[in-house]
Amino acid sequence: MRPRASEPATRGYLDLAGSHASKAGLDRSDGVRRLEKRSHIAFAQVVGHGGEKCTNAGTAVVDSSRLMPDDYLALRLDELLARVAADGRAPGSGSAAALTVAFAASLVSMVARCSQESWTDALGVVAQAKVISERVAELANTDGTAWEEALAALRDAEAGSSTDDRRDFSLEQKLERAAAVPLEIASLGADAAALAALTAERSDGTYRADAAAAAALAAGGARAAAHLVLVNLGVRSDDPRLARALASEQVANDIAARLLDSGR
Amino acid sequence: MTRLEGLSDAELVRRCRTDDPAAWNELVERYSRYVYAIAVRGFRLGDEDAEDVFQDVFTRAFLRLETLRDDSAFRPWIAQLTRRRCLDFLAGSGREVLMEDPTTDEGSSDLDEVEDAFAVREALAGLSEACQEILDRFFAQDQSYRTISGELDIPTGTIASRIARCLSRLRDELEGRNEATDRSSE
Numbered sequence: 001m002r003p004r005a006s007e008p009a010t011r012g013y014l015d016l017a018g019s020h021a022s023k024a025g026l027d028r029s030d031g032v033r034r035l036e037k038r039s040h041i042a043f044a045q046v047v048g049h050g051g052e053k054c055t056n057a058g059t060a061v062v063d064s065s066r067l068m069p070d071d072y073l074a075l076r077l078d079e080l081l082a083r084v085a086a087d088g089r090a091p092g093s094g095s096a097a098a099l100t101v102a103f104a105a106s107l108v109s110m111v112a113r114c115s116q117e118s119w120t121d122a123l124g125v126v127a128q129a130k131v132i133s134e135r136v137a138e139l140a141n142t143d144g145t146a147w148e149e150a151l152a153a154l155r156d157a158e159a160g161s162s163t164d165d166r167r168d169f170s171l172e173q174k175l176e177r178a179a180a181v182p183l184e185i186a187s188l189g190a191d192a193a194a195l196a197a198l199t200a201e202r203s204d205g206t207y208r209a210d211a212a213a214a215a216a217l218a219a220g221g222a223r224a225a226a227h228l229v230l231v232n233l234g235v236r237s238d239d240p241r242l243a244r245a246l247a248s249e250q251v252a253n254d255i256a257a258r259l260l261d262s263g264r
Numbered sequence: 265m266t267r268l269e270g271l272s273d274a275e276l277v278r279r280c281r282t283d284d285p286a287a288w289n290e291l292v293e294r295y296s297r298y299v300y301a302i303a304v305r306g307f308r309l310g311d312e313d314a315e316d317v318f319q320d321v322f323t324r325a326f327l328r329l330e331t332l333r334d335d336s337a338f339r340p341w342i343a344q345l346t347r348r349r350c351l352d353f354l355a356g357s358g359r360e361v362l363m364e365d366p367t368t369d370e371g372s373s374d375l376d377e378v379e380d381a382f383a384v385r386e387a388l389a390g391l392s393e394a395c396q397e398i399l400d401r402f403f404a405q406d407q408s409y410r411t412i413s414g415e416l417d418i419p420t421g422t423i424a425s426r427i428a429r430c431l432s433r434l435r436d437e438l439e440g441r442n443e444a445t446d447r448s449s450e
Contacts, residue, residue: 123435124428131403187408191424194409198424248410251420 090144101221105133189222219256395430
């Protein structure tokens, strides 16, 4: 039988351990999540693999048996493009905007990685770009799901009674979710553009054009996403969510314009 | 920061041996998430089972503290206690123990990831409060540069460079720790 917190001589200490167990229970999920995420501080990027030479890492092999039905990230590029071009279903413009921002962040990563000999903090930029790329790429999947759910809800609403409050509430929730995803994509587009600006300023001159191109892509993704926020919400121009999306678009556009102009 | 947070594990263990409950409190606080992460991430235990392992590991650690030969080795010692207890638990529950060191498809061990995460967490504690805050906001709380800028009252255009600088410092901290570990194992 294992000892419990009942032996008199040890009760004080073990009660203390118990209280910490409870405390850990309260914030356990958050704690483990943070531990995991902190290991994500692109630990390998900062300490290990970040030191790789600026070379092509090769082609990834995809195990198609592990694909989720809508896991666009695991599709081959030609398959993904065919899915986008196909009739009706996701992925649509939101996923395309997300992937455009992901490309931008990956380009920033490449430029920073190739500049690490002359730029002490380059790997810190690689780590941030990796995080932005991962977050926004995941949103490509999320957007597809949200968009399809919103479409289905719209069809239900059109087919049913307009006085069905529950259905209206559900539709409203789904439309809001369909707008929340591009709002986040726009925000990450602004971050990718900001990172491109820093990279253009500090990187090896050979790669500055790539940093400017990254900013242009980020701005394009942010602009498309902000447009989707407007359309999906069907909101008035003073809605704070739309204002946030437009602010992200503006930041990314300004950076892209500045970097592109300076290279001409 | 409490007065004990800055103390090494070895110093805390030494104080525990002189019946200092605050030192034990600090050790439990320092390693509670670590033990729990090994049980959940490394051995895929559910919440209730992980809780049992957690209680048992700290009980055993307390009762057997005198057997710890190297006071500075508390972390590997409690990791070993946790792994053994998890294996005992799985064996006792009749569940199949698939592997002692669960490995992901990519070839890296989940337990290694827990170790990495904990090493990063320890290294973070060696950074300035400002660096800890900005890294936590960007990497753990998923905040955008704009949000960080607004909440910390820092110009948006400087957030990325500050994070990059803090990551360089974090790398230095980690490399310093690795060198110290290498030296102590020679």
